[in-house]
Amino acid sequence: MDTIFATASGRGRAGICVIRISGPQALSALDKLTDKPRPANRMASVRDIYSCDRSFLIDEALVIPFKGPGSFTGEDVLEIHLHGGPAIVASLMEELSKLDGFRIAEPGEFTRRAFEHGRLDLTEAEGIGDLVNAETHAQHQQALRQMRGSLGAIYTKWREELIASLAHLEADIDFPDEDLPEGVAGAIAPKIVVLREEIEKHLADGHRGEKIREGLDVVILGAPNVGKSSLLNKLARKEAAIVSDQAGTTRDIVEVHLDLAGYPVTIADTAGIREATDQIEQEGVRRARARAEAADILIFMTDAADGVDAAIEFPDLASSSSYRLYNKADKTSLSKDIEVSGNPREFVLSVKTGEGLDSFLNQLEKDVVSKLDVSGAPSLTRVRHRQALEDCVQSLNRFELAGDPELAAEDVRLAVRALGRITGRVDVEDILDVVFGDFCIGK
Secondary structure, eight states: OOEEEEEOSOSSSEEEEEEEEESTTTTTHHHHHOSSOOOOTTOOEEEEEEOTTSSSEEEEEEEEEEOTTSSSSSSOEEEEEEEEOHHHHHHHHHHHHTSTTEEEOOTTHHHHHHHHTTSSOHHHHHHHHHHHHOOSHHHHHHHHHHHTTHHHHHHHHHHHHHHHHHHHHHHHHHOTTSOOOTTHHHHHHHHHHHHHHHHHHHHOSTTHHHHHHHOEEEEEEESTTSSHHHHHHHHHTSOOSOOOSSTTOOOSOEEEEEEETTEEEEEEEOOOOSOOSSHHHHHHHHHHHHHHHTOSEEEEEEEGGGOTTSOOSSTTTOOTTOEEEEEOTTSOGGGGGOOOOSOTTEEEOOTTTOTTHHHHHHHHHHHHHHHHOOSSSOOOOSHHHHHHHHHHHHHHHHHHHOOSHHHHHHHHHHHHHHHHHHHTSSSOHHHHHHHHHTSOTTO
């Protein structure tokens, strides 16, 4: 197996750059690059780092050896903490590339080796990837829990329970003449029903974990010139969308990604809803509706001058969780006559002056937190988790209907395999490239 190396810290000029080396010859690199003995395992020591031919000094660095299998990857690992100047880093990388059996790591290869050596399961590996990419507090907390095994522990527990049930079922089948307790197979059925219900409850989470990873989708809808783009710009705190008095300015969907109360949110401004006069605007209206149908939260905007009786666009999409904003309250005296129904999601405001905007944002934050709360039980975070769990439930449903003991046992066996695919116990070779392909080099 090759010995791999890569920078484990960010690119560019920095105070410190960490270069990680892993593989059978990782520790021997010190013999080639320094003129002092190797430090003790897990002992940080200062060493002068030279070129392989000793023709020049690269840097004075901190080196830390980690003997396998007690390392991150399960292999021998060496970390070299250099000064982060680009020339220093480039020099050491070039020297390492000269050594036989050494090569630059592929994206995610360190974590993949950790998985292959049993240092972590596949959900923990995915948690590491999410942790590196986390941009909000909620993403950080969810990824940290997953990296520390909270999600994998749930699936492992379910799998072990099914394996125990399967053992009893197979004992009934393989040893019918043995003096086994009566009703062994029958006693298993209630346990499997309870387990199936647990999995179904886990699946019915409103895609909470996936939305924390990807962001809650909030869509702003309304007629032209009611202030949708101005609201988007106010939330984004930048000129993300063009604002104009000319109707139909927004033709396509404009998105901004926000950190709202520590949670990831994507706000989308859509084309104004009206009888479009050209094909381009018609396409914008079609896209607005399609985006609204897939949204987690809808914000309907109208001009305060039109009053509360103004038609809500897409009435079939409106729900008790939708927002209704009456904008431009600063421009019309009619706004003072609007009597909001008491619905906590109806607001009279002015995006221009900021009147009423804080109240709206406070309620929006509350809704986002309630939908994406990370304080409860861990949620599944990927489509592949959901697909495997759905396969598991289908197998357990078939188990309940199977009259033949052999078929019942096979259904439980398939359920066990479905759970095993999530943590990486079985049938995962075809998904490893997908899982680790999104990692950065050096992780």
